[in-house]
Amino acid sequence: MSFKETINVNTMLGYFEGEIPVNYQYTLGVGGNKFFTALMEKGEFIASECTACGVKTIYPLIYCEECFAPIEKYISLGVEGELYSFTECHYDYQGNKYDKPHVLGLVRFPGVRGGIFHRIAGNMDSLRIGMKVVAKLKPKAERSGTIDDIICFETA
Amino acid sequence: MGYRKVAIVGAGLTKFVRRAEETGQEMAYLASKMALDQAGLKLKDVEMVTVGSAPDAFDGVHMKGEYLLSGAGGNGKPYIRNFVGGGTGVFAPIHGWMHVASGACDVCLVVCSEKMSSCHPHPQGAFLTIFDHTTEQPLKPTLIWIFALEMRRYMETYGLTKADVARVAVKNKNNALDHPSAHVAEAVTLEDVLNSEVLAEPVNRLDISPSSDGAAAVVLASEEVAKRLTDKPVWIAGVGWNLDTAYWATKDLYYPRYVEKAARMAYEMAGITEPHKQIQVAEPYDPFDYKELHHMEGLLLCERGEAARLTAEGYTARTGNLPICPSGGALGVGNPISATGLMKVIEIFLQLREEAGKRQVPGKPRVGLAQAWGDLMQVGTVIVLKR
Numbered sequence: 017m018s019f020k021e022t023i024n025v026n027t028m029l030g031y032f033e034g035e036i037p038v039n040y041q042y043t044l045g046v047g048g049n050k051f052f053t054a055l056m057e058k059g060e061f062i063a064s065e066c067t068a069c070g071v072k073t074i075y076p077l078i079y080c081e082e083c084f085a086p087i088e089k090y091i092s093l094g095v096e097g098e099l100y101s102f103t104e105c106h107y108d109y110q111g112n113k114y115d116k117p118h119v120l121g122l123v124r125f126p127g128v129r130g131g132i133f134h135r136i137a138g139n140m141d142s143l144r145i146g147m148k149v150v151a152k153l154k155p156k157a158e159r160s161g162t163i164d165d166i167i168c169f170e171t172a
Numbered sequence: 173m174g175y176r177k178v179a180i181v182g183a184g185l186t187k188f189v190r191r192a193e194e195t196g197q198e199m200a201y202l203a204s205k206m207a208l209d210q211a212g213l214k215l216k217d218v219e220m221v222t223v224g225s226a227p228d229a230f231d232g233v234h235m236k237g238e239y240l241l242s243g244a245g246g247n248g249k250p251y252i253r254n255f256v257g258g259g260t261g262v263f264a265p266i267h268g269w270m271h272v273a274s275g276a277c278d279v280c281l282v283v284c285s286e287k288m289s290s291c292h293p294h295p296q297g298a299f300l301t302i303f304d305h306t307t308e309q310p311l312k313p314t315l316i317w318i319f320a321l322e323m324r325r326y327m328e329t330y331g332l333t334k335a336d337v338a339r340v341a342v343k344n345k346n347n348a349l350d351h352p353s354a355h356v357a358e359a360v361t362l363e364d365v366l367n368s369e370v371l372a373e374p375v376n377r378l379d380i381s382p383s384s385d386g387a388a389a390v391v392l393a394s395e396e397v398a399k400r401l402t403d404k405p406v407w408i409a410g411v412g413w414n415l416d417t418a419y420w421a422t423k424d425l426y427y428p429r430y431v432e433k434a435a436r437m438a439y440e441m442a443g444i445t446e447p448h449k450q451i452q453v454a455e456p457y458d459p460f461d462y463k464e465l466h467h468m469e470g471l472l473l474c475e476r477g478e479a480a481r482l483t484a485e486g487y488t489a490r491t492g493n494l495p496i497c498p499s500g501g502a503l504g505v506g507n508p509i510s511a512t513g514l515m516k517v518i519e520i521f522l523q524l525r526e527e528a529g530k531r532q533v534p535g536k537p538r539v540g541l542a543q544a545w546g547d548l549m550q551v552g553t554v555i556v557l558k559r
Contacts, residue, residue: 030306032305032306032309032310034300034301034305034309036229036297036298036300036301037297037300038229038232038291038292038293038294038295038297038298039232039292039293040231040232040290040291040292041289041290041292042195042232042290043191043192043193043194043195043287043289043290044195045193045194045195045197045198046193046194046195046198047195047198048195049193077242078194078198078201079198079201079205079243081242081247082247083214083215083216084201084204084205084208084214084215084245086205
């Protein structure tokens with residue numbers, strides 16, 4: 017049998033190291049541009065609202081996922097939402113253990129589809145599902161139009 | 173053979189551009205909405221959705237099919253991505269055909285979307301790992317290198333010059349001047365192509381299609397639904413696909429047998445016995461100019477080694493006996509991989525409906541063909557359409 021299951025280090029076998037030598041410059045998109053421009057310049061979250069069926073969506077789309085009508089209306093949601101769920105994470109994506117666990121959560125907005133997945137301030141004991149949270153943003157001069165313009169969400 | 177009849181009843185196509193502001197999802201939406209609007213349908217009328225898209229590494233989005241779902245109208249529907257590399261754009265409507273021909277649904281939306289501009293410094297970097305990781309990757313090849321080998325061998329086999337091949341690029345880039353989606357239409361001359369920068373001898377820059385962002389979509393319907401929707405359904409008369417080994421070095425390099433096998437499969441289904449007489453307009457895949465010639469021969473549209481002569485004689489011009497790539501093809505309209513293949517299907521759809529505008533070929537064609545190709549000289553996908 018050719019499978020040598022007792023070997024658990026690739027370099028003990030014949031091998032060649034490789035990589036896919038590319039990186040990416042992801043376009044924000046038309047909907048994304050509206051969201052990040054508003055976040056950077058006005059310090060607020062934007063949702064799309066379908067004038068055909070009424071569905072509101074964050075992050076904003078240029079089309080309605082429900083009825084496929086083109087979106088013509090975008091609305092401000094402010095920066096306050098509700099903590100829909102949360103977790104305390106102990107390992108990063110390369111399998112390294114954090115010195116201090118990271119708390120992440122999903123923040124949603126009443127009547128709006130979708131939400132913002134982001135860092136949550138505070139320890140697990142201080143959090144509960146349904147609590148009001150508000151986004152803590154970088155000062156306007158330091159914002160660059162990325163999701164990291166949001167430092168975290170904290171108790172309202 | 174027990175298949176239900178399937179028609180194309182609507183088509184949508186975005187512009188092909190170097191860098192789209194839209195995301196892949198947004199481009200998919202724009203094409204899908206156009207196709208649905210042309211068919212006179214709403215998203216709720218779509219029962220199933222299939223999406224074709226090139227390797228995930230181009231967009232830098234793993235599980236790209238799932239990512240594109242939203243813009244392709246797949247939310248909450250039986251949805252699946254199909255993928256056969258560069259052959260995907262013509263396989264996508266074949267996959268949609270399976271959905272409808274089998275009776276699984278009456279209306280299927282087929283979407284192809286490609287966002288090539290995210291990939292840096294160049295999409296060729298994403299191609300590196302399709303080569304064998306131990307025997308070929310250490311050479312750090314690009315696909316152009318091996319297609320240069322193929323082009324040289326093809327030219328040598330039939331005694332062709334670079335000018336014989338370059339006439340395809342001249343024809344297609346000029347044809348694309350009439351295509352509203354065109355990215356790189358240019359009134360280029362033979363001298364322009366021959367004098368363009370050498371990338372890998374004998375391949376010059378203008379021998380190759382550029383990478384583009386773009387999306388395309390078609391709506392497929394069963395016979396009953398199609399006849400209710402339109403007076404001008406275009407029927408999918410035959411489909412074929414075939415894949416060859418990834419050991420590209422085992423091939424003769426001058427003849428695409430996998431394309432011939434795919435074509436024969438489609439022709440048998442469509443009742444085509446003399447393709448060079450019965451196919452009246454064709455869109456073979458032309459990411460390189462020599463590939464159009466290769467594919468004309470593999471598709472049995474002419475004798476082996478004859479395609480270049482026919483091109484030089486104007487036989488394949490838009491007004492010729494057998495118009496080839498009247499759209500302008502990948503060389504002229506641009507090459508957002510899967511969207512290019514579906515663009516070719518849409519071109520035949522429009523030609524058979526006599527709705528191709530300035531690009532319309534004469535003679536009221538009734539039978540046409542689109543074909544795509546890809547990977548390490550491996551994939552042939554063919555669709556035959558009839559009015």
